[in-house]
Amino acid sequence: xxxxxxxxxxxxxxxxxxxxxxxxxxxxxxxxxxxxxxxxxxxxxxxxxxxxxxxxxxxxxxxxxxxxxxxxxxxxxxxxxxxxxxxxxxxxxxxxxxxxxxxxxxxxxxxxxxxxxxxxxxxxxxxxxxxxxxxxxxxxxxxxxxxxxxxxxxxxxxxxxxxxxxxxxxxxxxxxxxxxxxxxxxxxxxxxxxxxxxxxxxxxxxxxxxxxxxxxxxxxxxxxxxxxxxxxxxxxxxxxxxxxxxxxxxxxxxxxxxxxxxxxxxxxxxxxxxxxxxxxxxxxxxxxxxxxxxxxxxxxxxxxxxxxxxxxxxxxxxxxxxxxxxxxxxxxxxxxxxxxxxxxxxxxxxxxxxxxxxxxxxxxxxxxxxxxxxxxxxxxxxxxxxxxxxxxxxxxxxxxxxxxxxxxxxxxxxxxxxxxxxxxxxxxxxxxxxxxxxxxxxxxxxxxxxxxxxxxxxxxxxxxxxxxxxxxxxxxxxxxxxxxxxxxxxxxxxxxxxxxxxxxxxxxxxxxxxxxxxx
Ligand SMILES: [Zn+2]
Numbered sequence: 001x002x003x004x005x006x007x008x009x010x011x012x013x014x015x016x017x018x019x020x021x022x023x024x025x026x027x028x029x030x031x032x033x034x035x036x037x038x039x040x041x042x043x044x045x046x047x048x049x050x051x052x053x054x055x056x057x058x059x060x061x062x063x064x065x066x067x068x069x070x071x072x073x074x075x076x077x078x079x080x081x082x083x084x085x086x087x088x089x090x091x092x093x094x095x096x097x098x099x100x101x102x103x104x105x106x107x108x109x110x111x112x113x114x115x116x117x118x119x120x121x122x123x124x125x126x127x128x129x130x131x132x133x134x135x136x137x138x139x140x141x142x143x144x145x146x147x148x149x150x151x152x153x154x155x156x157x158x159x160x161x162x163x164x165x166x167x168x169x170x171x172x173x174x175x176x177x178x179x180x181x182x183x184x185x186x187x188x189x190x191x192x193x194x195x196x197x198x199x200x201x202x203x204x205x206x207x208x209x210x211x212x213x214x215x216x217x218x219x220x221x222x223x224x225x226x227x228x229x230x231x232x233x234x235x236x237x238x239x240x241x242x243x244x245x246x247x248x249x250x251x252x253x254x255x256x257x258x259x260x261x262x263x264x265x266x267x268x269x270x271x272x273x274x275x276x277x278x279x280x281x282x283x284x285x286x287x288x289x290x291x292x293x294x295x296x297x298x299x300x301x302x303x304x305x306x307x308x309x310x311x312x313x314x315x316x317x318x319x320x321x322x323x324x325x326x327x328x329x330x331x332x333x334x335x336x337x338x339x340x341x342x343x344x345x346x347x348x349x350x351x352x353x354x355x356x357x358x359x360x361x362x363x364x365x366x367x368x369x370x371x372x373x374x375x376x377x378x379x380x381x382x383x384x385x386x387x388x389x390x391x392x393x394x395x396x397x398x399x400x401x402x403x404x405x406x407x408x409x410x411x412x413x414x415x416x417x418x419x420x421x422x423x424x425x426x427x428x429x430x431x432x433x434x435x436x437x438x439x440x441x442x443x444x445x446x447x448x449x450x451x452x453x454x455x456x457x458x459x460x461x462x463x464x465x466x467x468x469x470x471x472x473x474x475x476x477x478x479x480x481x482x483x484x485x486x487x488x489x490x491x492x493x494x495x496x497x498x499x500x501x502x503x504x505x506x507x508x509x510x511x512x513x514x515x516x517x518x519x
Pocket of ligand 1: 070072219272424
């Protein structure tokens with residue numbers, strides 16, 4: 001090896017020293033060395049190989065980085081940096097906010113916001129179309145009221161979309177209701193330019209990095225009414241390849257469209273490909289009726305749809321994932337897996353690591369069938385924290401017993417269903433420690449996971465559910481995805497203690513590059 005070679009080798013290396021490393025192979029380590037995107041060495045820093053760069057961990061704990069296994073990135077960013085009108089005291093203040101928000105947009109940017117409520121204003125002056133158009137700097141603009149059934153359109157929106165005038169609920173003043181309101185919102189949603197969408201998504205990704213997340217699974221929902229839905233998806237996947245960002249693994253939620261998904265840059269086929277709906281809307285598909293309405297919910301995919309999607313996924317070599325919340329929907333997915341197993345064999349099915357997203361209502365038999373097919377469960381413990389328990393929304397929909405049996409995390413893990421945690425952000429916030437806490441403090445004590453198992457599901461489990469086996473544990477010769485936490489103890493905090501604070505993130509490393517460092 002020439003001197004030049006070894007100098008180049010050294011300069012690609014970074015020594016992260018002066019902390020502790022949560023490593024199964026090197027429990028006493030104080031340092032780790034990364035070489036490009038890999039962990040090359042872990043140990044006592046006095047033995048460390050030469051490196052071109054050194055980063056002081058200042059006593060913090062380096063641990064495997066989080067993976068959020070179910071995210072809607074653009075919606076996540078919009079919740080963070082979008083224009084929010086709820087609680088504002090007058091039309092004048094609403095217009096001030098619109099003015100400063102619009103100033104941050106390019107000329108072709110769209111102003112689309114929600115939440116104004118004139119009943120809470122201390123000044124009776126109404127929000128007018130003219131004033132909105134001016135505040136938005138002449139951009140296309142629509143502000144919907146808090147109720148979600150009416151809104152105010154800027155003059156340019158009315159002028160450029162004369163078809164709105166033919167709809168029920170249209171008013172030339174620009175105050176729209178009913179069909180005209182819905183059409184105005186849908187029109188503007190689809191008109192948000194790609195650059196604006198990706199800037200919004202970038203805000204979500206930057207926030208994820210600050211929470212110790214090194215990778216997310218983007219669960220795209222195709223929308224025929226939106227001409228940019230495919231370009232947006234490909235753009236999100238590309239954002240995740242930029243060295244300063246967490247990785248983005250895209251799932252394209254269209255039935256039997258694996259070839260297209262692959263061409264768009266997808267990692268997986270399906271994802272939020274809905275076998276059913278949600279418990280809140282009583283559209284999760286159940287085998288026994290809801291407690292508060294005589295319905296089984298909605299079945300969006302039959303077993304033969306699922307089998308057809310699986311065949312398509314196998315043909316083009318991607319894993320498949322299905323959104324299935326109710327036991328009826330989960331049974332339909334498993335029935336589809338049975339059919340495909342009969343055609344291509346169990347090994348091929350298991351090898352593909354198909355996923356069920358949400359997997360909230362399932363009994364021992366369904367769990368056993370998931371084990372049989374090697375299906376990974378991509379679950380959201382924060383759903384249980386928000387809606388579970390004896391008196392929550394799930395109890396209203398399902399009755400107390402079924403609500404307490406929902407999200408049986410320990411039962412799944414106990415028999416070998418691999419778990420991956422996610423937030424479904426913006427449905428619940430990006431908050432990986434919050435998800436871990438929700439899992440160790442499940443409403444139902446028998447469903448609680450131990451701390452180490454919950455942390456593994458929020459880290460390693462996310463990689464496994466992506467088919468990636470060389471990440472998620474800090475050991476040499478694996479991908480360098482780690483987070484350094486303000487933790488002075490010897491290991492992870494015990495979040496089953498309600499008073500234990502969630503650790504603060506100092507820095508996040510994704511595929512060897514620093515994606516977040518605390519100022
Ligand atoms: Zn989702």
